[in-house]
Amino acid sequence: MLSPWLSGFLKFDGRQRLPRMNMLLIRQNEIVAANLANIPLARFGDMAIKPGLRMRVGILSGAKGNAVVKASNEDHVQLELDLESFGDVLQAPIPIDLLVALPRPQMVKRILQTVGASGIRSLWFVGAMNVEKSYFSSSVVSDESIYGELVLGMEQGMSTVLPDVCVVKSFSQALRRIESRDPAQLQSALRIIADPRGDKQIKDFILEGLSCPEVFWQNCICLIGPERGWTSAELEMCGDSGYSLCSMGPRTYRVETALYFLLGQMMMLYPSSAYDVTGKK
Secondary structure, eight states, X not given: OOOGGGGHHHHOOSTTOOSOOSSEEEOGGGEEXXXXXXXXXXXXXXXXXXXXXXXEEEXXXXXXXXXXXXXXXXXXXXXXXXXXXXXXXXXXXXXXXEEEEOOOHHHHHHHHHHHHHHTEEEEEEEOOTTSOXXXXXXXXXXXXXXXXXXXXXXXXXXXXXXXXXXXXXXXXXXXXXXXXXXXXHHTTOEXXXXXXXXXXXXXHHHHHHHHOHHHHTTOEEEEEOOTTOOOHHHHHHHHHTTOEEEEOOSOOOOHHHHHHHHHHHHGGGSOHHHHOOOOOO
């Protein structure tokens, strides 16, 4: 089931798109026949569209394959899907949940694109004592904007996995909600909170996970705080919920930089063959 914020799914028309993509993402309601799809022309940006043009495509929450432009007009492009090029096995989301203290609006778009490209399971933008409350009123956390940026990232990373995105103003409520989704599944999850005061570094958790994959490869929840840091009360709350402090060194990074470092290293815990199913070439 997709999140309620995906009302933006039906509103997004591609006008915010970058002009190029590595893969065109096709929504289910754009497939008009077994091997035909009608795509709004705006989705292609400044690409030169003409009959016979081949491109890589992916079905949202489905398989990836190839398509050929069959016809086009001033509004839509009709694609003929090469069904034999699509794989039978679907991509699975990487079982990482990111809880990120909501940063400045200009960072939110880049974070969403990165998460869309990564194929992880979920992203939570949360409030914290040192988060500016006005950020939650920004248009960048609207349903339409969130979906649009995720699509850009998914097409860049050639992923058909749509991450779940939640925006929660209360930090304590966000912790309760993520833990209540599937308590049995998350019981053995690796829970880390990025903070320079941590005794362990990310490499220590990675080595533990590689030595005990049946535990640590199942689920991972990572918390990234605001640039001014977590408060003592917030750290205590996380400790009571089973989170361990994880240091990425003595420096304090911007939220998006910390996310890139942490997510890139956590990906080492998950074999690409299990989650990056490309299908037939």
